[in-house]
Amino acid sequence: MSNIPADLRFAESHEWAKKEGDLIVVGISEYAQDALGDVVFVEMPEIGKVFAAGDAAGVVESVKAASDIYSPVAGEVIAVNEELGGSPELLNSAPYDAWIFKLKPSNPAELDKLLDAAGYAAAISE
Amino acid sequence: MGQRTPLYDLHLALGAKMVDFGGWDMPLHYGSQVEEHHQVRRDCGVFDVSHMTVIDVSGLQAKEWLQHLLANDVDRLHGCGRALYSAMLNEQGGVVDDMIVYRTESGYRLVVNAATRDQDMAWMQGQLGSYQAQLHERPELAMLAIQGPHARQKIAELVTQSRGTLIHQLKPFEGQADGDWFIARTGYTGEDGLEIVLPADQAPGFFNDLVGAGISPIGLGARDTLRLEAGMNLYGQDIHQAVSPLAANMAWSIAWEPVGRNFIGRAALEAEKAAGVQFKLVGLVLEERGVLRAHQVVRIANVGEGEITSGSFSPTLSKSIALARVPTATADRAEVEIRGKWYPVRVVKPTFVRHGKTLI
Numbered sequence: 001m002s003n004i005p006a007d008l009r010f011a012e013s014h015e016w017a018k019k020e021g022d023l024i025v026v027g028i029s030e031y032a033q034d035a036l037g038d039v040v041f042v043e044m045p046e047i048g049k050v051f052a053a054g055d056a057a058g059v060v061e062s063v064k065a066a067s068d069i070y071s072p073v074a075g076e077v078i079a080v081n082e083e084l085g086g087s088p089e090l091l092n093s094a095p096y097d098a099w100i101f102k103l104k105p106s107n108p109a110e111l112d113k114l115l116d117a118a119g120y121a122a123a124i125s126e
Numbered sequence: 127m128g129q130r131t132p133l134y135d136l137h138l139a140l141g142a143k144m145v146d147f148g149g150w151d152m153p154l155h156y157g158s159q160v161e162e163h164h165q166v167r168r169d170c171g172v173f174d175v176s177h178m179t180v181i182d183v184s185g186l187q188a189k190e191w192l193q194h195l196l197a198n199d200v201d202r203l204h205g206c207g208r209a210l211y212s213a214m215l216n217e218q219g220g221v222v223d224d225m226i227v228y229r230t231e232s233g234y235r236l237v238v239n240a241a242t243r244d245q246d247m248a249w250m251q252g253q254l255g256s257y258q259a260q261l262h263e264r265p266e267l268a269m270l271a272i273q274g275p276h277a278r279q280k281i282a283e284l285v286t287q288s289r290g291t292l293i294h295q296l297k298p299f300e301g302q303a304d305g306d307w308f309i310a311r312t313g314y315t316g317e318d319g320l321e322i323v324l325p326a327d328q329a330p331g332f333f334n335d336l337v338g339a340g341i342s343p344i345g346l347g348a349r350d351t352l353r354l355e356a357g358m359n360l361y362g363q364d365i366h367q368a369v370s371p372l373a374a375n376m377a378w379s380i381a382w383e384p385v386g387r388n389f390i391g392r393a394a395l396e397a398e399k400a401a402g403v404q405f406k407l408v409g410l411v412l413e414e415r416g417v418l419r420a421h422q423v424v425r426i427a428n429v430g431e432g433e434i435t436s437g438s439f440s441p442t443l444s445k446s447i448a449l450a451r452v453p454t455a456t457a458d459r460a461e462v463e464i465r466g467k468w469y470p471v472r473v474v475k476p477t478f479v480r481h482g483k484t485l486i
Contacts, residue, residue, distance in 0.1 A: 037143075037347065038160040040439040041417050041446075043465075059465065061417040063159055063347060063439050085415070092158075 001126060002031040003097055009111055010120035011072040013021040013054075016096065017114055024073055028060065030095050031124050036062040039091040045101055051075060053110060058093065058100060073110040075103035087094060090093045127151070131176035132268050132326040133333050140343055145338070148424025151175040151301055152346050159183075159347030163441040166315055166352055167482050170274025171344035172336045177240035180267050180323060181250075184233035185259035192227065194236060197371060197389055199381035203229040207302045209312060211379050214249070215240075215391025219398060221365040221374065222249050226312055228301045235301075237307070237321075239365025250294045253390065268329035272341065273319030273352075275482060281320055284339055295319065302401055315351065316480045354447065355440050357409060357477035362419055364407065364435040364449050370398055371452060373405040375476055389479045403454055409476035410434065410448040416464055418448035418471070425461045425468065429453050434462065442479045442484075449476055 008016040014032035018025045024086065043059040051057055051071035058069045079102040084090060090098035104110070115123060128151040130175065137144065142153035153174065155162055165171045183192065192200045198212030209228045212250045213221050221327045228235040240248050240461055272281050282290040289304045296302065301310025301321075308323040337343055350360070357375070359365045365374045372380075372395060380395065381387070412418050418437030425431055430451030451475070452460065461468040474486045 003449070037155065038158055039159075041205075041415050043416070063351060063441075066417065066419065089160075 002029070002121075003096075004030070004121050006024065006117045006118045008096070009072070009114035009116060010044075010123075011070060011114055012123055013070045014092045015069055017072045017111060019100070019108075019111060022104065022108070023078060024075060024104045024105050025099045026057075026072060026103065027100050028069060028091060028095055029120070033095045036060060036067055037064045038062055039088045041042050042084045042088050044084070044089065045077045047077050049077045049081060051077070051103070058119065069100060071103065072114055073103065073105050074107060075105040078102045078104050129177070130279055131174055132329045133174045136330055137174065137343070140337070142343070142345060145346065147177065147334060147346055148239070149297040150240055153343070155345035155347045156343050159345060159351070160441045161241050162342060162344045162348035163351050165298050165342045166274045166317060166344055166348060167442055167479070168274070170272060170277035170280055170319065171342045171348075171456055172289055172333065173270075173271040173273065173315075173344050173349055174333070175271050175321070176268040176326070176329065178269055179238045179240060179243045179246065180264040180269065181236045181238065181247075182230070182233060182262045182264060183259055184262065185257070186257040191254065191257040191259040193387055194257070194389055195250065196227070197391060198227075199378045199387060200227055200229070200234060202225070202381065205229065207300045207416075209299045209310065213365075213376055213379060214246070215365055215389070215395075216367060217251075217390060217394065219370045219372075219394030220365060220367040220427060221361070221369055221371055221376075222246065222375075224359065224361055224365060228308075228310060229294055230303065237242035237422075239402060240407075251432050255418070258403055266326055267323050268326045269321060269323045270315055270329065270333060270336075271319065271321045271337065271342075273313045273315040273317050275318060277319040279318070280339065280341060281336075284335055296320075296426065314356075314358055314442040315352040316358070317352075317421050318481065344429075351438050351441055354436055354449065357449070357475075359449070360436055370395065370403070372403045373407060375407040405432070406454050406456070407435070407449055407451055407476055408456065408459065408480060409474040409486070410437075410462065410464070411443075411474055411478075412446040412448075412469060412471050412472040416446060416461060416469060418464070420447045422448075423463045424450050424451060424452055424471075425455045425463070429455045432456070432460075440478060443484060454460075
């Protein structure tokens with residue numbers, strides 16, 4: 001059974017999102033990192049880039065395959081986690097600490113449209 | 127549901143993530159394929175390769191038939207136990223499969239790929255003609271590969287005395303029977319090690335003994351990155367029916383002498399050589415961050431284009447490497463397109479790591 005923190009929201013494409021002040025922090029779920037296997041490279045979005053919800057925002061490459069990450073809500077990229085450049089394996093070892101990027105959301109209420117922990121647990125058990 | 131090896135239940139018990147490989151349910155990894163890769167380079171690990179196809183060839187003309195069938199020449203196998211690598215070609219000079227051939231007391235043992243089993247059997251049966259040779263597939267046998275610098279020493283301590291002695295005596299590319307086991311000093315990782323063919327009903331017990339003795343089980347994921355670092359071709363990716371061995375870094379395995387040996391595909395290869403071989407298989411090294419993948423386009427300034435046939439992240443080098451088929455005139459620089467952007471790559475001989483040492 002995958003670890004799914006109750007304080008996070010999830011996209012069906014396996015990103016997690018969390019409110020932090022007036023920003024939204026985005027990463028990938030425990031389930032996603034397990035499916036990907038050893039992560040060896042993360043292609044970050046550019047700071048200042050503006051995404052609609054569901055836009056491809058970056059790429060996580062494992063030894064096995066490349067996988068797009070999607071922006072779970074609309075907004076502008078404010079920060080990226082530089083630590084993942086040298087240590088991409090943090091996405092495997094601590095997926096809920098190793099955030100990938102932070103957005104300034106265009107509509108903060110969009111976060112509530114994402115799955116809650118129970119909804120995501122149901123989605124990945126299908 | 128795919129086919130299962132005799133070790134299927136053990137893989138599940140060891141927490142393997144299973145994947146389909148050529149119709150077989152096989153372990154991809156048991157947790158971390160990068161850790162498994164390092165384990166083999168630094169110590170040793172055990173792979174279930176029971177999905178591979180073992181075929182024994184016997185009969186009065188077994189040798190003559192294999193000299194007709196294969197691009198390498200089994201006449202080079204001086205004595206029981208010697209082995210060689212060979213391509214099996216079609217009339218157009220394309221690779222039907224690649225294999226290891228062992229000379230045994232009763233004839234020859236071929237170990238061919240799992241995914242190509244049906245096409246290989248049909249092709250070989252079709253080439254028997256009037257040769258007095260018999261093919262005998264051995265699905266009742268399992269196969270384990272134990273690879274790594276400490277593999278032989280560790281295994282020798284875990285088997286009977288006579289098998290232990292044999293393991294110490296085996297030369298590289300030699301395989302000998304001991305009772306109902308066949309033990310060979312061959313592999314697909316670029317490290318020293320063994321491949322052991324044994325009755326299927328003995329395989330789970332032996333595999334358990336090895337894991338109990340602290341030898342890590344290794345999945346197909348690490349098998350792929352290990353063979354890629356060693357510059358070994360994977361059938362279906364780097365070589366296939368439409369690829370000539372001359373364009374696949376396999377020229378060394380073609381026995382042109384004696385000139386009178388008319389193996390299948392010889393005429394096509396000679397014509398290709400006379401006209402000039404158009405492509406070659408090279409290694410690529412990405413110096414920037416990113417991962418090279420099969421089918422990405424390779425661009426060589428003033429020369430032309432090629433394609434990556436296998437690409438991944440190299441755990442030993444901590445950077446991405448690939449095998450690529452490029453125009454023969456390609457020198458030491460090229461570019462690869464990854465998601466719409468061109469990245470510079472270094473072109474190298476396609477052997478990146480051997481016996482734990484970096485060669486590039």
